[in-house]
Amino acid sequence: EAGVTQFPSHSVIEKGQTVTLRCDPISGHDNLYWYRRVMGKEIKFLLHFVKESKQDESGMPNNRFLAERTGGTYSTLKVQPAELEDSGVYFCASSFRDRKYEQYFGPGTRLTVT
Amino acid sequence: KNQVEQSPQSLIILEGKNCTLQCNYTVSPFSNLRWYKQDTGRGPVSLTIMTFSENTKSNGRYTATLDADTKQSSLHITASQLSDSASYICVVSVFGSNYQLIWGAGTKLIIKP
Numbered sequence: 601e602a603g604v605t606q607f608p609s610h611s612v613i614e615k616g617q618t619v620t621l622r623c624d625p626i627s628g629h630d631n632l633y634w635y636r637r638v639m640g641k642e643i644k645f646l647l648h649f650v651k652e653s654k655q656d657e658s659g660m661p662n663n664r665f666l667a668e669r670t671g672g673t674y675s676t677l678k679v680q681p682a683e684l685e686d687s688g689v690y691f692c693a694s695s696f697r698d699r700k701y702e703q704y705f706g707p708g709t710r711l712t713v714t
Numbered sequence: 715k716n717q718v719e720q721s722p723q724s725l726i727i728l729e730g731k732n733c734t735l736q737c738n739y740t741v742s743p744f745s746n747l748r749w750y751k752q753d754t755g756r757g758p759v760s761l762t763i764m765t766f767s768e769n770t771k772s773n774g775r776y777t778a779t780l781d782a783d784t785k786q787s788s789l790h791i792t793a794s795q796l797s798d799s800a801s802y803i804c805v806v807s808v809f810g811s812n813y814q815l816i817w818g819a820g821t822k823l824i825i826k827p
Contacts (some may be wrong), residue, residue: 615810635817642718643803643817691757699744701807713767714764 602626604706605681606692612712613650621709624675625694632675633695634667638688646690655693682713699709718818719820726824735821737804745809746793749778749789752801752820759774761789761802791823795826799825 605624613619625632634646646665647657649673658685664683669675679686688708693703718739723762727733739747746765750758762771762778764787770779775792804818 635734642819645814693757701748702760705759707756 603612603693604694604704606633606650606690606706608709609707610710610712612714613682613714615684616681619679619682621690621694621711623640623675623706625675625692626704628692628696629704630662630697631670631695631703632669633693634675634677635691635693636688637691638685643691646677648677667669679711682711684713687713716806716808716816718804718816720802720804720821723819724822724824726757726826727794729796729825729827732790732792733792733794733823735789735804735823736803737789737818737820739785739787739804739806739816740817741785741806741808743809744785745778745807746748747778747787748805748807749776749787750803750805752803754800758803781789781824782817794823795811796827 605628607622611619624651629649632649635643636646637643647660647667648655648671652669666678689708690708693709695703721736746763748763749761751761752758761773761776764771764780766782777790780787801820801822803820806816808814
């Protein structure tokens with residue numbers, strides 16, 4: 601069974617540019633989560649989808665971040681315009697609807713904003 | 715403020731030795747506590763998950779303990795192997811929240827031959 605995949609694995613962009621991160625959850629997982637870890641800090645929750653609906657986006661840092669999950673399958677996280685403090689590793693996780701505590705994580709996308 | 719603190723920040727031990735990692739939390743209301751292993755360049759992988767009523771859980775050479783009264787947990791690794799080198803992260807879930815996880819900063823463990 602394929603795990604959670606994320607693309608790209610690493611992205612280097614300049615301040616002010618736009619970047620879109622993609623997450624493909626495990627097939628059949630309704631729950632999809634985005635987390636990020638900025639340099640030297642702990643991982644923090646960004647938002648949670650149930651299928652295509654945003655359950656909670658309280659962890660999104662500001663309106664430069666936009667997450668979508670059209671069709672309830674893969675999800676994208678767009679940062680526009682990127683700032684230096686957005687650098688970090690962005691993780692995606694997914695779980696079955698009724699097993700929300702069993703989250704499976706992707707390898708993460710390392711974002712570097714210069 | 716909900717927080718999870720881990721110690722030590724990093725640890726180096728020789729292959730075959732045992733070690734214990736610590737986690738203190740101030741998360742309330744508490745739902746469950748998990749330990750994750752994160753290899754370099756990979757996403758976290760769950761090792762154990764414990765609810766309020768559980769005070770110990772094992773997964774192979776990994777044994778986690780939980781003291782809900784003192785709000786402390788430990789992860790004991792027995793007979794360490796080179797493949798145990800990774801970051802170990804303690805994560806506490808907030809009761810009533812479907813998804814809100816409070817993450818510790820992790821302990822970076824290095825196993826030397």
